[in-house]
Amino acid sequence: MRRFVKLFSSVRLAIVLIILVTLASVLGTLIPQGRSAAEYAARYGSLSGLFQALQLTRLYRSGWFLGLLLLFALNIAVCSATRLGAKWRRAFGPAEAADAQGLMASRVKARFRAAPPLATAGDRVAGLLRARRYRVTRTASAGKLELLARKRRLGWLGSDVVHLGLLVILAGGLASGLAGRRSDLALREGETAEVPRAGFSLRLDKFDTEYYPQGGVKDWKSTVTVIENGVPVLTRVVEVNHPLAHRGFLFYQSRYGRDWSAPRLELEVRKRADASFARAVTLRPGERAEVGDPDVSRVVVRAFVPDFVIGEGGRVQSRSQEPRNPAALVEAWKGEERAFSGWVFAGYPDFAQAHGGQGQSPLAFVLKRYEAGQYSVLEAAHDPGANFIWLGSALVTAGLFLAFYWPSREVRVVLEEAQGRVEVIAAGRAAKGREAFEAEFARIFDDARRLS
Amino acid sequence: MTEPSLFTAAFALYAAALIAYFAALFARRESWDRAGLGLAAAGLAVHTAALVLRTVSSGHAPFTNMYESLSFLSWAVVVALIVFGRKPRVARLGPYLMLIVVALVALASSPLMPKEAAPLVPALQSYWLWLHVSVTLLGEAFFAVAFVASALFLAAGAEEKRRRLDALAYRAVAVGFPLFTLGGLVFGMVWAYRAWGRYWAWDPKEVWSLITWFVFALYLHTRIVMGWKGKRSAWIAIAGFLAALFTYFGVNYLLAGLHSYA
């Protein structure tokens, strides 16, 4: 146990650990993380097996990296705990007996003689220290008076607050890793989905994309309603950077898209021989619509693609999920005879790629409208570690500002009555900003000397 | 005045400050040093106006592309120079810091950097962006001061001068470290949490910020607790600044990740 404490209270170990964690982190950015085995094999050849065995390909989640972090946490905890008592006493504890010899060994010191009586000389020095916002404790004994003056006492503990914050952050990371959950909810407008393991559901009421006047997406907005036990309880707009928080879950606008599997299409049927004929039908792919005309009895849409392209082997594909070149595969029947079969392009109304080489068909089609429902992907995150992270971050930040911008100062003064004079010896120390402290110290004791 | 012409004017003033500083260095004239500082301060004022103008006209914080962030980083380095370089005899950091400023401004002005203020993609529309980038870059500017002081330390001969440079480097780290921690790590995590739902994703840019932070933590601990000073400290501060530079430039061009737009 003693050896354990000794090892883990050592700052040398801290330095070794900081170096190791740093090197490991560098390695993790040089080797791409979390790719497929095939990709590693292609990239690193025979080394890829070794890399995977050492978990270098998922380094930040590997046992040995987490082990390093655990050692680091232990180191911080033991190291701070073993030093905290002494630092606390330095900041807030009662004055310990000071001896003149000890004070004279200090770097920042002053020595002079003052006029008696002792109490008056002591009051004068204490007054000067108080004027500079020191808190003064006095200890009197026969023929001797000791002053302990301290200011910005919390500064001594700045580094402990930082270290405590780091422990809280590490604990938060652990909690996130063990208990954090996230899942995607892909919802069409009007659709409701249960949030996994949350006990409530989410309905997407509306999804909007806002654009800048110059083009380019400005924002994605999902209007969602939380439903608990079948009852809507709140409706909010979820935007990028503005998640919805509800019962320990956060919902983020993650992705969006259009559901092109079943768009509503509006087709206009025309006859080449009769310019005044135009008949509109609305249908979805796979549906048929009756027209009831002697030349066209019904229309069927066999397929739809939002971004028509002819791929390998002459097969029709969609290049993307954006409606860049929407096309519908349309068939028209005249009784039992097929009068038309071909792709109809929304962007090229005069061009129909006819099937079956039947030449010019007497019919023509215009794809006037194509509407697909939007779907929005919301990411549901439940992260019980996050609050630890914010608390830890606040502690680290506060501790850093204490350590660097709130430098503690301490002045000890011993006044002794000897041969009808009062001998004054003072010494000081500061956590930071030695030069400024030395200047302050010199000014205080120059004044004290002058007033004596 | 328009933003580009103000920016060019600031560039000219910085270049003049650089010349004055180097003239002071070689001619050993203190008055030219003060001229350098004055020109740098004038450049800073004009540069500030350029940044404000850009913010007003684009309607968002001036840190959304490389040109804007380089411009802000050079601005921050001038601020750090003025904070630390007021006492000319302290260290003569002026010429070298100004060299960094002029290099950054030249890089920002180069045709490689697109200058248009593009409309912001949704993920960047957050006030956390302001806080995250501005505080981080300000922290890094003080690391630049520590870097210059440490490099000069390694080059310097006189004991008194070395002592001052060593103390100056430490003071710069003491200012930069809390700022970098707050901006780079804390605000970064808050923003990531708001935008992507996770405060930490081990994205290469995040990891490199962490590495930079570890190097400076190493600097502090070896110094305070093991009493390292001088040479070894100086090398650690130099390594820390190089890590910060790599986080800033290298990660974007050499490693891929979520931060690809920033």
Ligand code: HEM
């Ligand atoms: C990366 C993680 C760490 C950070 C950011 C950190 C931060 C700090 C800071 C800011 C200070 C005060 C520096 C100053 O006053 O100039 C400090 C001091 C100190 N740290 Fe750490 N620390 C870390 C890890 C550790 C570890 C693992 C140990 C364990 C041994 C440790 C032990 C100490 C000690 C002994 C001091 C001396 C000053 C004092 O006790 O007040 N630190 N640390």
